[in-house]
Amino acid sequence: MRLCLLFLLSSCALPTEELSEARPGGGLGDTAAAGAAGDEVPGLGAGAPFADWPDTTEGLTNVSADLIEVLERGQLAGACDRWLASPDDRRLKLLCGKSMFFYEGFGTLGIPEALLDFMGTEFPDEVGRGFSKLGLIEDPQIPGRALGFGPGAATEALFGDTPTLAMTCAACHFGQLPDGRYAVGYPNLQYRYGTHMLLLFLAPQVASPLYDPADYHPDALANVQPVIDKLASNRLLSIRLGIDLLPLLGADQPEFGLEAQANHAKWLPGTMDFMIQPLPLEDDVHTVSRIAHLWGMPTAEEAAGAGMDSELLAWTGSAESLDDFLEGFVLVGDGDAHWDTERLSPLAEYIRSLRPPVPLSVAPADELERGEEVFSSEGCIDCHDGPRGSGRRVFDFEEVGTDEALRAWADPDLDGWAPDGTALTHGIKSPRLVGLQTFDRFLHNGSVGSLEELLCVDGDRPPSAPAPFGNQGHTFGCDMPTADKRALIGYLEAH
Numbered sequence: 001m002r003l004c005l006l007f008l009l010s011s012c013a014l015p016t017e018e019l020s021e022a023r024p025g026g027g028l029g030d031t032a033a034a035g036a037a038g039d040e041v042p043g044l045g046a047g048a049p050f051a052d053w054p055d056t057t058e059g060l061t062n063v064s065a066d067l068i069e070v071l072e073r074g075q076l077a078g079a080c081d082r083w084l085a086s087p088d089d090r091r092l093k094l095l096c097g098k099s100m101f102f103y104e105g106f107g108t109l110g111i112p113e114a115l116l117d118f119m120g121t122e123f124p125d126e127v128g129r130g131f132s133k134l135g136l137i138e139d140p141q142i143p144g145r146a147l148g149f150g151p152g153a154a155t156e157a158l159f160g161d162t163p164t165l166a167m168t169c170a171a172c173h174f175g176q177l178p179d180g181r182y183a184v185g186y187p188n189l190q191y192r193y194g195t196h197m198l199l200l201f202l203a204p205q206v207a208s209p210l211y212d213p214a215d216y217h218p219d220a221l222a223n224v225q226p227v228i229d230k231l232a233s234n235r236l237l238s239i240r241l242g243i244d245l246l247p248l249l250g251a252d253q254p255e256f257g258l259e260a261q262a263n264h265a266k267w268l269p270g271t272m273d274f275m276i277q278p279l280p281l282e283d284d285v286h287t288v289s290r291i292a293h294l295w296g297m298p299t300a301e302e303a304a305g306a307g308m309d310s311e312l313l314a315w316t317g318s319a320e321s322l323d324d325f326l327e328g329f330v331l332v333g334d335g336d337a338h339w340d341t342e343r344l345s346p347l348a349e350y351i352r353s354l355r356p357p358v359p360l361s362v363a364p365a366d367e368l369e370r371g372e373e374v375f376s377s378e379g380c381i382d383c384h385d386g387p388r389g390s391g392r393r394v395f396d397f398e399e400v401g402t403d404e405a406l407r408a409w410a411d412p413d414l415d416g417w418a419p420d421g422t423a424l425t426h427g428i429k430s431p432r433l434v435g436l437q438t439f440d441r442f443l444h445n446g447s448v449g450s451l452e453e454l455l456c457v458d459g460d461r462p463p464s465a466p467a468p469f470g471n472q473g474h475t476f477g478c479d480m481p482t483a484d485k486r487a488l489i490g491y492l493e494a495h
């Protein structure tokens with residue numbers, strides 16, 4: 001049973017003896033994967049995880065310093081209608097998928113529009129217009145509104161029939177790179193999601209005449225102090241916020257306990273726990289996940305050809321395919337059930353077309369060659385030999401040594417099942433190693449700040465914080481000569 005849970009249901013079809021032979025100790029090892037078709041597929045065998053792959057973008061602009069260009073110069077509006085009128089036009093299909101990526105809320109739970117727009121326009125110094133100081137990007141077409149929000153559900157139980165805005169994929173999977181370019185598929189490592197949530201919850205409370213700071217967690221209040229100060233010193237602003245939110249009067253507040261508030265205040269930008277109040281799914285464990293990069297996702301054929309049991313999505317590798325993941329996203333968000341795989345297919349196809357930003361500078365050829373050799377000789381290739389340097393199986397936390405709080409994600413009693421019936425792995429996948437030159441947060445919990453730190457260029461990583469924030473583990477390569485580390489970093493940053 002444990003084997004099935006560890007490696008998703010599909011591997012349960014294998015006879016048990018075959019599994020235990022695959023790796024002494026009982027887990028399904030990489031030898032099982034290597035024995036499959038992987039080595040026969042050109043470009044995906046050991047040694048060529050970074051082989052180029054077909055460009056399927058249809059000329060869409062997904063990385064550019066020009067935001068208007070990334071938004072396809074207005075062509076996203078109505079793109080799905082145009083595609084439905086010409087269903088064989090793949091470029092239109094991708095444009096439709098891209099418009100969903102930026103603007104479709106899928107009828108999932110939303111935030112009252114009036115609150116979001118008030119906060120996004122009235123605090124330019126504290127949070128920026130469109131929350132730009134919290135790492136979101138203001139929509140050039142709707143001043144004060146961040147990209148990454150679309151019409152949400154009429155969540156009657158919570159907010160009556162007030163219009164709401166739900167997060168779209170773009171809130172977390174789009175952003176501005178440190179080099180200034182905007183990129184779709186970038187894990188928005190600037191997005192201070194925890195602070196954003198606290199702000200949207202606390203601002204209406206602070207503006208209320210009944211506000212008593214003793215009712216809230218001090219760390220949460222400190223996290224949004226500049227906004228509290230402004231509301232306290234500007235009565236008129238508080239009154240206007242109160243008037244804007246009048247339609248919500250008497251609506252039930254989502255529950256947001258003190259512990260959950262404190263946790264929101266602790267998350268680094270680009271990291272979060274979704275299964276926590278005030279969201280409706282509480283799994284009773286505090287885990288932290290860095291937003292995933294969506295670049296270079298494998299197709300189902302590619303994953304199978306590389307000997308992977310599934311597409312191994314999410315940090316735990318529990319999501320078997322992008323289609324499953326997307327349907328799950330809509331379901332978990334309590335969205336409209338009519339968003340089935342077929343209706344979601346433009347979005348899935350668009351996401352599969354995303355490529356990492358082309359590096360602005362690349363190490364000299366001899367350095368890259370040395371880096372490639374080190375990638376093999378240091379054993380990186382043992383666990384990063386799938387498409388784009390991803391692993392081909394799920395690893396036990398013991399094998400990698402990183403913070404293991406995530407083991408209990410959605411599953412505090414560790415019985416292997418999430419509330420929605422998904423089989424969980426209790427393990428960790430090794431992510432695709434592309435686009436890394438744009439990251440300043442590594443590992444699943446974002447606890448490591450650079451590749452230099454990951455490879456201990458300046459010595460061992462000093463311990464950072466207790467679980468789920470620990471930065472221990474994955475010390476592969478840490479005892480190499482510095483020159484080899486530099487060459488390896490150059491190689492990793494070239495993809």
Ligand code: HEC
Binds near residue numbers: 168173291293351
């Ligand atoms: C509030 C932020 C947020 C929003 C909004 C969001 N995601 Fe994510 N996404 C994450 C985080 C965090 C992870 C990593 C979760 C984990 O694995 O623990 C993730 C992981 C993923 C993955 C797994 C990628 C991989 O290689 O393992 C996919 C695919 C994905 N998201 C697609 C989407 C799509 C499509 C949407 C819009 C429908 C979306 N996400 C909306 C934060 C977000």
Ligand code: HEC
Binds near residue numbers: 428443444477
């Ligand atoms: C035993 C398997 C294993 C070996 C060997 C290994 N890795 Fe990993 N690698 C992983 C896993 C699993 C993760 C995810 C760990 C986590 O986030 O907790 C990972 C994460 C990473 C990341 C972080 C990516 C991101 O998006 O944050 C980088 C970079 C990386 N590995 C590079 C390397 C290099 C370079 C080597 C060789 C020096 C190497 N790995 C050796 C399994 C391995």
